[in-house]
Amino acid sequence: MTDENAASDTAPLDAEETARRLDASDPLAAYRARFVGVDSPTPSVAAYFDGNSLGRPTLASVERIQRFLVEAWGGRLIRGWDEEWMDLPFTIGDALGRAALGAAPGQTFIADSTTVVLYKLARAAVDSLPERSEIVLDTDNFPTDRYLLDGIARERGLRLVWIEADSEAGVTPEQVAAAVGPRTALVVLSHVAYRSGYLADAAAITRIAHDAGALVLWDLCHSAGSVPVELDAWDVDLAAGCTYKYLNGGPGSPAFGYVNARLANRLAQPIQGWMGVRDVFLMGPEYEPADGVRRFLSGTPPVVGMLAMQDTIAMIEEAGIAAVREKSVRLTEFAVALADEWLAPLGVSLASPRDPERRGGHVTLNHPAMREVTARLWERDVIPDYRDPGGLRVGLSPFSTSFEEVRVGMAAVRDVLGELTHD
Template sequence: MTTAPTVPSLADAQLLDRDDPLALFRSRFLPIDDSSVIAYLDGNSLGRPLRRTMELLEDLVTSQWSSRMIRGWQDGWLELPERIGDLLGSTALGAGPGQVILADSTSVCLYKALRAALSLRPGRTEIVTDTDNFPTDRYLVESIAREAGLTVRRITSDPAAGVTAQQVAEAVGERTAIVTLSHVAYRSAFIADMRAINEIAHAAGALVVWDLCHTVGSVPAHLDSTGSDFAVGCTYKFLNAGPGAPAFVYVRAEHQSALRQPIPGWMGAADRFAMAPEYQAAPGVRAMLSGTPAVTGLAGVTAGAELLAEAGIERVRAKSTALTRLAIALCDAWLVPLGFTVASPREDALRGGHITVSHPRAEEIATILIENGVIIDFRTPDGIRIGLSPLSTSFTELWAALDRTRDLASEVCA
């Protein structure tokens, strides 16, 4: 005879908060100025603002921009993309200096990385990606393939899981130029085996371009030690850098000497102020730059990267795992009986910083939840994503949100 698992109680959640070594970091965030919000569980789409960001922006406007004006570029603004890139690399990405730089949006960085990787594999004719990769990634791959006369080989991936190393092994071959995948799947939060996939692609002579949008700030990436080639990611999710904050691109050091990216600009030139008639790329990762850095946006990235460095990515990952584990336990007890399905990996090592639950009426339920102060997001066709940001989300907040979700969903499903 089996005993039903014990449902975590509010007291259990409070105990987890009491013992949480990261609990004090919640005070670093600005309070939510909306009394109707029970819980903010969408930090995997947009992180909450940091007090430090407000301080940095105020200093930028009142002390730097207003007093030094254009001289601010010589005072350090020009070096921000590389300086913050190195901080982000050492803090979250497992990347040594000179390989990460802040530039543009994620979409533009991904376009640059894909075209740069293709330039290193002339004569190869295929790009491998998966059918459930994030839409922008798929759209860019298809567009680049049309431009360059290439073929897209698509791995059919399970939206409730993700791409496996075995699937990649079956898809790559002597014609493969690039494999491009998300490290953490945007629907299910499945964590791909970065090391194994890199090794399989390299054995076929291909390069790998990783999307780290749902990785950075939540799951350690270990880009150098896994032999990764290129990676891109945003900073406005788990790094809390603010809406539209600049993205980053990683280029492995060994690829940089032959690097050619498709959007040359004066910031990526060897001598920015020579205004030379012909473009000559800067050495190193700075060649990935095009236009003028978004200094105001980089203030938020600075605050987020510094906070993560203080907290430590391994401690963040440990709390993320505990939060998602609690969420799954509560969903099993409270939501599965109402017709929900947990559509994320149950094994801790395979699960990123959010979970997805599916339901035939998910879109309707998601709207009701948001209207009633449980801020989550809906992903077609039937997924509700519960995003758990370890530095700003408490266990008690999560428990209260899912308790309220149970009540509201019960009314819908009655």
Template sequence: MSEPDPDLLDPEAMDAHALDAADPLARFRRELVVDDDPVVYLDGNSLGRAPRRTLERLDRLYRQEWAVGLIRSWEHWVDLPEQVGDELGAAVLGAAAGQTVVADSTSVLLYKALHAAAALRPDRDELVVLGGDFPTDAHLATAVARARGLRLRTVAPRPPEPVTAADVAAVAGPRTACVLLSLVDYRSAALADLAAVTAAVHAAGAVVVWDLSHAAGAVPVHLDRDGADLAVGCTYKYLNAGPGAPAYLYAAARHHDRLVNPVPGWFGAADVFAMAPEHVPAPGVRRMLSGTPPVPGLVAVQEGVRLVAEAGVAAVRDKSVLLTRFAVARARRDLVPLGWRVASPPDGSRRGSHVVLAGPGAESLVRRATARGVVADFRHPDLVRLGLSPLSTSFAELSLGMDVLAELATTPA
């Protein structure tokens, strides 16, 4: 489903219904709960729609595995963090088995990953972050730097362009322990070159931690191939695992023997039920677990991952690029003449699966659009994010949403 550069697309010639008819992923929309309210859902980069199979799986979990099986069900629940992690790694992360676990929230796992990464370079005293990255990432990096006595350094952002290897090389040096970066920028959707940036971090002798929250499930990721060290990400966006679903942590096998979990707990112990007075970490990535795993969330992640695996990440990416190009072309035709601008990279291959528009009265526009049944996302000070989830977003749905946004933009509140 490749398309030419968006500058060459003729919005008048784009037929949303024809694109839907030719869409090889169209059947997956029926796999998700899509009702008439909201009419148009353009916020899949914040929270994905509910897969029907997940609702059925959760019903079985509560009514049979818990209500009937009771504690006996822990015989198969106990290994879910690694089982689901392996499925997720294979389907969307490009990670071989034994390197990914699904466990806590994204924030908790990012805190763990940053501590573990810094501990891999104990002779260094700097932690590098990207300026303007997701606020929680910056807050956690600040807390870890303070706790470990590290100096925090910042790579200057160049929106809407992604962070580059040259940007990182200009800041990382012989004192850098680790670098924290997002693969897809939450504001602009700019997509970084994971392989090139990782190589630049390694050239400085440092370790990189990738936040994949706005990427995994919509953008092909190859952590093993590209030499990544650690990565974390959420599952409630493009993996459709539901509100508050647990996140995942990837750690390359070459680091496992030296990984230090700053939140040691019984599920990360070598013998989960030993109740030993001293904590002996489990071998492999399981040592990064802490407390009792959230079983309902884990099975929801598993079903969401299996849905993406069935579709295939390459096909998902093809549709994602075409969806964002459709949105950009329509925005250029209908919104740019009204004083708006596209705040995402112009090249679809350098975008994630959302499109960002900047313009006057953005907050009011999103509020009024929601009242009309078109749900988008506002970000301060003047950004409107359109999250296009390839498994659930149809071209007709997107076209209708763009019509409503253009109409409302001509009638400011």
């Protein structure tokens, strides 16, 4: 481990003492108490390793939602649309852009599911470059990204150019440079790989795509709220991501989209709905898209689904995304050190980058028995998730995960795997 309080790489790891020291020196430790269930005398889980799939709810969000039901919805009724709700996709979007995405106001919106937002942005991008005929993507991207791009390619008569990605690493700038060319319309990649946690060099890849005359769409599902993102500084064209992972928006909370200001009035999004028009209540006979990012809305904003993410966005702004990333690195470094000490002798391999500079907020550990290990861990209230082939993912949320929780969870992985391999 790189942390000065951690055990050395050569000495046996005193896990309990290391966890105590890391928790005692953690500047984000106090945030843990802001989450539901973590300080309960009888917590519902012993260790939660799935914050990269579904984050814990905050206590503030419980209060916010209850207050909304009684005061805003119950009290203001339909007046709420004029008073606040109509602007929520943009006020929350701007807050998210400021706190976690490096995006100036007027470029980020909250709407729809990640799949729908990705579809809108990808279709708008390729339609804006009709003289180009190729979409570049990678073989290990999340299934939704691959499926919808395949559909768009068939709809628009385009060709998919596949980058063969290493499932234990990720897409490199060199691979992108070899794949793009004068026919490339769009490059679609994940900033943090969902399987391995590989952190792509977004700035370099964006420059390479632009040098080829292409647009870039980044999937930020495993980045937002965990890894610093600088969309404006990197000159990113488009981005999308979910809000139920590190942003703690809740199951199925709506996604976010980012459209660079230089493109907002040039792109025509394909799902034309009443919320994206110049005058929403004119109810005119023809679709006239609004100026700016509003044109990327389609239907009625999912107001209730937007509420919870606001409290985590506020925490990120309060603590600073740099501090969040520092805690994330320490958490994953501790998990890797425990895996080396306890799990490698049982045949487990690290399926994530060992260099923390190239790793996002989760670690994947490979072993043929990991599917069964995951099932048994859930029965013991230790909650990781599983991804083929043989990968147990350890997703660690900087605000809500303690180092002691990591120790407890990794010890459980060791014990269950030991039981299975010695049966």
